[in-house]
Amino acid sequence: MKDSLKNLTDVSLLWLLAIIAVMAVIPPITNSITMREDIFLILQYIALAASLNIILGFTGYVSFGHIVYYGIGGYVAFALMYFYGIHLIPAMIAGGIVCAIIAYLLGEAVLRLRGAYFAIATIGINEAVKALVNNLEFLGGSAGLFFNFKIYQNYGGAGNAIWLAYYLMAILAIVVITSNYLIKKSKFGLGLMSIREDEDAAIVLGIDTKKYKSLAYMLSAFFPGMVGAIFFFKNGNIEPVNAFHLLKSIEMIFMVVLGGFGTVTGPFVGSLLYERIRGLLLVNPLFKDLHMAVAGIILLLLILFVPSGVIGYLRDKVAILRRYVE
C-alpha cells in the first residue's frame, strides 16, 4: 500500500493527469459549448479505453464485447433515476457496482476460455444482453426510456446537469488513468502481465490466475458502467441500439491498440488520435460513412507493423522516454 502511494507522485503519471486536467478546464473557462462536447467525448474515450486496457492490455484477454458494461451501467443508472428519482452520483456508482458483479459472474464462465474463444464469447454476451433488454417491457423495450425534463430540475436545470455530467466524466477519466498506473506498478499488475505473457507459467510461479483474471475483469467492467451512466444521463434517453452498440466496442479496442496496449499513456494517446481521425473523416464527404473502414485499415496496418502501438513503439525506440512515459 505504501508502495502504491509513493507511486502517485511519479512524474510519468503526473504529467499525464496534468494534461487531462488542463484539457478538462478549458471549456468551463472559455464557456464554449462546442469545446465541451468535443472534450466530453475525448474524456469518455479515455475512460473507456483505459478501462478496457486493464483486461485487454494488462491481462491479454480480448474482451471484444466490452461495451456491454457501458450499456448495463447506463441502464441501471438510468432506471434508478427514471423510476426512483435517485441522484446521478449514487445511481452512477450503483451502475458500476452492478457491472462489476455481473462481470464476476460471467467471468466465472468465460474467463476459462482463451484467445479467440474468449473474444467470441464476449461478443455473444453483448448481443444476448441487447436482445434481453429489447424484450424487457419495463425498460421500454427497443424504444428505450426518455427522461422527463423535470428530472434535470433537481440539478438546477438542464444546463447545470450537463456541466455536472461533464465534470464527473473528467474526474472519472482521471481516476481510471490513475488506477491503470497503480495497477501496472503493483504486484497485482505484474501478476496480470505474467498471465498475458504465459498463463501456464504464471500458475506454476504461484499466481492465482483465476482470482487475478476475475479481479481484472471486474475492474475493467466497473468503470465503463459509470461512463455509461454519465453518458445516458446527459443524453436524456437510452435505447438498446445505442447502449449495446458493437461498433463502440471496436472503437475501444482500436484506441487501446493504436495508443499501445498494456501501457498507461497508450489509451490516452489512442483516444486523442481516434477522436481526431474520426472528426476529420466524419466531416469529409468522401469518407462520411467510411470512418470505421478507415479505422479498420489503420488497425490492420498497426497490428502488422507496429503491434505495440504509438507509445509502445516510442518507448522501445527512445530509451529516455521509458523513465517519463509509462
Place this chain on the structure above:
Amino acid sequence: MELLRLENVTKRFGGLVAVNKVSFTVEKGEAIGIVGPNGSGKTTLYNLINGVYFPDEGRIYFEGQDITELPTHARAPLGMARTFQIPRPFGGATTRENVAVGAMFGHAKASVDEALEIADEYLKLVGIYDKGDVEAARLTPLEKKLMEVARALAMKPKLLLLDEVMAGMNPSDIDQLIELLKRVKEEEDISIVSMVEHLMHAITKFAERVIVMHQGEKLLEGPTMEVLNHPKVVEIYLGKKVV
C-alpha cells in the same frame, strides 16, 4: 529430514499408464537426478509433483502436508519451484521483471521493491545482470535458461525441479551452472531434483542419488555411480548384447 514424498503415484492418460506406482522421497538439501529415455514418464512425474496434473492413485506429501490435490499455484508459496524444458519467459517483460515475479509470488513472498532487489541479486548470480533491462523475448536460448534458473531461485524455494535445464548447453556452460547450483544448494539449503535424458556426465557431477525411470515405472534408485553402471541401465540406453 524428509521434504517430498511420493507414495504409489499413478497417472493414466486413457489406456496409457504414463506413471505407474512410483514412490520415492527427497530429503532436505539433497541433490537427486532423475534419468530415463524419452517417454519414460519423467515430465509427467514433474507435472504431478508440481500439480499440473493430479494423480489417479497415490499420495504426494510436501513437508508432511498432503498436497496431492493442492492447486498448482498454491504449491509455489509452499516452497516449490521449477524450470521448463523449453524456457517460458514472460517475453514482453524485462529480464529483471521476470525474475521479480518469481520473488513476489514464490516462497519469498516479496513486495515489488524487495522483489526487484532480489531479482538483481540472482541475475548477478547467474551472470546475466547486464541483461536486466532487456525484454526477455530477446535473450539468447542460453540466457533464457539462466533467466529461468534465476527466476526459480528468486522464489527462495525449498525444492527446485529442473527440467532438462542443461540440454543444449555447451560443456563449459554446464560446468559453470553445476558449480552455481551446488553453491546455492549449500548456501540456501535447497533440495534439487534434476531430470535429464542423456547428459549422464552432468548428472554424475551433480547428483548424490539417481532415480531411473523406464516405461512409467521406477526401475532403480541409489547412489549415482552405482546406478548408472548397473547392467539394466546400460541395457535401456544401449540395448542388449545380442551375442
